[in-house]
Amino acid sequence: MNPFRPAGRASVERTPIRAELPSAKTSGTTATLRLYDPIDSWGEWWGISAKEFTRVLDELPDDVTEIRLLINSPGGEVFEGIAIMNALRSHPAKVTAIVEGIAASSASFIAAAADELVMMQNSQLYIHNAWAIVLGDAADMRDVADELENSFDRNIASVYAAKSGDTVEHWLAEMEKDRFLTAEEAVAEKLADRIEGVGDAESAKAKFDLSVFARKDGRRAAARADVQTPSSSEPGTPNRKETVVAHDDFMAGVRDRLGVTDADASDETVMAALDEVLAEQAETPAAPAATLPDGAIIVDKAAHEQLVSDAAAGRTAMNAINAQRRDGIIAAAMQDGRIAASAKDGWRAQLDKDEDGIKALLESFPKNAVPVEEVGHSDTLTSAEDAMYSQAFPTEEVAR
Template structure:
């Protein structure tokens, strides 16, 4: 049978979800060699951290029952972790329960301590990375729906949540650029985790005792006093029975999540009504004018909208070509034309100023002004020729008029002074 995407991506992968919590979360106590009361307990946290509990994951309620049922003689807890993480507040409550317990807690990362599981591991009295294990830290995330103000409020809340996480990491490893490490979703090998300061060493830590197989039909947390057969006595058996009964009773009294017989991740089957504001927004977007239209009408309009054929795709533009609205294109053309005209006027003024300067310092005659302006317009390189003419060749002051001719504009005389040989040959 082909699996759906939801089934393929669920936490348990292709493995059937466990039928009993003890299959991935259990506690085992072991006695000392002489057969007296247990001083070490192992708690296996092999699964996601989730407030639902059950086989959805490990909840604070699950952990509290295990801790409450441990014998008073337990002085050390070996917390073995292989968890992808989960809910932040649930993990915070778990790490604080462990910190408040009378026993010393040693966290042992057997596989992965990711996300929320990472700060449970880092908060214990000692953190040990098993060979080949990893830790991952990242910024918290959440789902949100609403307007811009709602989204900004949600973002501010996530920033606050991240500061709480950084407090836990900083207490273990000191000041780091935690904001960057979290934003980058940092994956750490066992050695990397120790180098960063979130773990104390890489080592192999033995269990408190041998795990006991749990019956498939029992969906309870079971704590087993692992006594050697030769050392078992009536008192030890009675104590184990009391612990078992207490855990079973507490588990039976706990609220159960909704059941599902469907494959994949079970989901809450309770129908949740839409908020009035959300329903009103959907009506507006769908163009429903009846403000009292019920949810059924809104859903029918929504289904009709999504069932409508999608608009035909437009032809793809060649690479480097961008589509633009006609009115915007026309405005851009007008702006470009105005810019060109302004630039032409600016260049014309500059040419006129250059020629006027040459007339003023006697390099050319005033009568040649228009000629030089035209030359500069046709060939901007003419400016070098104009600049190379000797100043003062053409008198710039009025020296009198003879026969109706302005002597100051005697261009032929000026030319003869500049090119005497050429003038002589022409003559």
């Protein structure tokens, strides 16, 4: 999952992770581009990719002499950010980066590489050491750690050094501190050229989940309970992005068949359209009262067969939606450390019986009661969550 997407805050208004292509507006020979989302190689729903950004950059008129890059982004993938940065460097127009809220992580070095960096009042930059997720043995861990320090960190620090005139070592030390720089500090550190206008960095930061950058006891708490590493796309556990895409494709097909033209229509809207179609098809001319008993109607055979088929398709669609929602409840409980992976099947079965009650019960469990990262396993259930499950649903023997 995208680490900048707030977890457990579905009812809170926030900047959506879905990213429109960077919109370009031109005024004379000046073009405006907006980087308002995470930087992610998947693009589209997940954030702005270098491919999307450069496609819009290539479409700018040839007579553009200045690009105003407006930034409010939590950053994201390093090499996607480097590709965007170098595309802007290669463009013949002067690039003026304007931080309207926050330029964090990879968005900060994109801003620093511009010909001019302007901080709006109250806006912020955020700089930190690069980090990664790795699976492997101790040698693999050491190799990745060395690569992060000797390649990624120094590469990023060199961008800040080129802008400010300070040494790479100076910026490596500053990145180690995980610094949020105010507009004034950014100018004092010579990363920004000037301050202008009015901004609101705290409000901008609230639109993204930046807790992934938090440190605990002086070190970054990278393995947060509410952040789960992406699963493999190989046979076995499906990749979450693939599941989302499959569901989107399915719902798109349902929308087309029902004539719903709004591509962003919610599942509830689609199901309401399905109910309306079924209701219309159920309407038939009234049968002669003298020939039919009360409660009976005459339905054309073809219409009846179509009605049965549509009802079955609607039920299949609803079952798929219910299953995905309930899978999401279990996944969220595991991500929050409320239940252990060994008991997920049992909890999932209970959701099919009483979704509201079981969901409320899961949400009442304390977070982080179960470690998110596996440090070993046993063929016996010993976690606090397993004990609560056994108490809620006693059986003679726990299934394994």
